[in-house]
Amino acid sequence: MLQDNAIVKHMAVPGQHYGAAESAKDHTIRLKADETIYSEGEYAFAIYQVEAGAVRIYRLTPSGQRYILSFCGKGEWFGLETGNVRTDFAEAVCDARITPFRANRNAVVPVDLLNIALTNLAKAQHKQLVITExxxxxxxxxxxxxxxxxxxxxxxxxxxxxxxxxxxxxxxxxxxxxxxxxxxxxxxxxxxxxxxxxxxxxxxxxxxxxxxx
Amino acid sequence: MLQDNAIVKHMAVPGQHYGAAESAKDHTIRLKADETIYSEGEYAFAIYQVEAGAVRIYRLTPSGQRYILSFCGKGEWFGLETGNVRTDFAEAVCDARITPFRANRNAVVPVDLLNIALTNLAKAQHKQLVITExxxxxxxxxxxxxxxxxxxxxxxxxxxxxxxxxxxxxxxxxxxxxxxxxxxxxxxxxxxxxxxxxxxxxxxxxxxxxxxx
DNA sequence: CGGGCCTTTGATCCTCGTCAATGACAGTGG
DNA sequence: CCACTGTCATTGACGAGGATCAAAGGCCCG
Incomplete structure (x- = not known):
């Protein structure tokens, strides 16, 4: 599983934090409302942090129903997936700014992926409670x-x-x-x-x- | 955040897989049906893998309602949390066997925590789809x-x-x-x-x- | 045999989905 | 400037699906 994951394979070096050696941080991207960041099926080559505005992460069911998994606001991370293919869509809710962190060859990633994954897991679990009960x-x-x-x-x-x-x-x-x-x-x-x-x-x-x- | 996490602090050494140096793997625990593994508020010192049977992970709402976040079957991992305090309960659904992985001093953890976190995140997201739509x-x-x-x-x-x-x-x-x-x-x-x-x-x-x- | 636990089924009520219509506002083209 | 259209939010009427309340049956155990 891990071996198939492009992002994880190259970026998974927890313990290193922002500011570490050779940064994989890219320039900020400016987005207009409803602009697409990535789509289901695409190759996953980066994770993102929201600088301003908000982003929606969603899936489309076979019947065409849209289901929004989460909204990401300032400071939150999205785009970290299990595999190397996107399983969902990401769009700007409104005008927004995001910073991508790519997997450079040999680049050390200046972020703690485990922490991001656990935070998103906690978010998803909380949402389960809200929705279900x-x-x-x-x-x-x-x-x-x-x-x-x-x-x-x-x-x-x-x-x-x-x-x-x-x-x-x-x-x-x-x-x-x-x-x-x-x-x-x-x-x-x-x-x-x-x-x-x-x-x-x-x-x-x-x-x-x-x-x- | 990461610094406050007992498990992550001591165990987060992804890239190391099962069988690595000094194992933190403990002996298998045998559980009877409905036996408690851990409870909300306890100190989180280990994660677990299910060897046989099944485990339920749940929370209690302030009103006393039980909400089961997930069932874990053979091979699945549970107990990885963001903080060092349990936010939910874990119980055996039926007679079961689980293997704990503790944070030993200086012990290298023979598991890939990021992979576990991402798998659990994917599980939680899938459940959101099922429940909501x-x-x-x-x-x-x-x-x-x-x-x-x-x-x-x-x-x-x-x-x-x-x-x-x-x-x-x-x-x-x-x-x-x-x-x-x-x-x-x-x-x-x-x-x-x-x-x-x-x-x-x-x-x-x-x-x-x-x-x- | 009686009590407790779990499951199933029935009856009723209420919330929410569906369908339909309206109003406010922005943009467009005449 | 105004009619027209499109988008978004709101409200009403109605019906279906699930929650709730109640009861019954099967099985185990004391």
Missing amino acids: QSALKRVAAFVHEMADGHPGDCEFDMMMSRSDIADYLGITVETVARCFTKLREKRILCLKGRLQRVVRLLDRDALISLTI | QSALKRVAAFVHEMADGHPGDCEFDMMMSRSDIADYLGITVETVARCFTKLREKRILCLKGRLQRVVRLLDRDALISLTI
Whole structure:
């Protein structure tokens, strides 16, 4: 397994951290909203760190349904796979900047891959809990909570994702997402602003959290 | 993050494979059904490989709901965490044998932690797809499919898990699980045997797979 | 024989998916 | 400037699927 993995084969040198010897860090890439970073089936030659904006990682089911596995915000890593072929798609949610880390010949990778893998595993497990156990309202509340965590100390922030993104992330429909946001508004837990209603002003963080439990 | 992780700190030496220098492999542990391996909050000092039987990894929500993150069968690894404290529980599903790999002082770990982490991540992502996108019948079909994959070439096998285990794994109720098994029987996709109806005889593998799509 | 555990089945309620329509806003072309 | 179109969010009506509550049957064990 490991031997077949292009990224891991060349890059797996944990213990080395950013700034190590010969860096495999490339220049930052600037992306427009919805721009594709990589697609399923492509050869995986790099992992990425988000510098600004957000990225969605998703799969398409045989029936064409999109399922968003995760959103990656500032500082988060994506693109680390088991094999050397992409199993999912990566796109910019909005205008974004990302930094690729390629496997150069003999280059030491300045990142801790194990730590990235474990962090992403923990993220995936947490999402399992959210999705499985909870009602639509709780899922949306958990999503808002997750977004709020990405903006610590800020009671107003832009989610950037469309209702459709949120729906495909939480495994519910756009209509249900909209209804849940309406309920959160009615409960005076948040306000929505902006033309697309994607800017959240958090009114009652405690009530939000208590919903997710 | 990495520095706080007892397991990773001492064991993270990928590139070294089984059989390397000074092994941290311990003796096999024999477990009775439902025996606890570790609990949430405990200090994490080892990872484990399943030799025989099956193990369930689960969390308890604040409301006391059990949510099973994964079942680990023969050959699979569990217990690799981001931090040095257990975030979940591990129990034997049935009588089982597991091998712990501890962090000895200066011991080289004979396993590839990154590979384990990535495999578990892929498992978690696949489970997200199953749980999110599909109806109860599809979830149960996917579960049976997963179990069947653990017994390649065998059209009859023991699932070992109770209906309650399956329910908590798939995020549905016991009653729904039972109804779905009834439907699968009615569709002549499988038979159930044994006192507890946990032995599956697969009659139509193709039909089962086509259900999960 | 009686009690406990597990599974199954039935009846009812409620949440969410589906279908349909509306409104707000941006961009385009006349 | 205005009509037209497209996109996105919201809301309503309806129906299906699963949760919940309740009960019964099989099997093991005391």
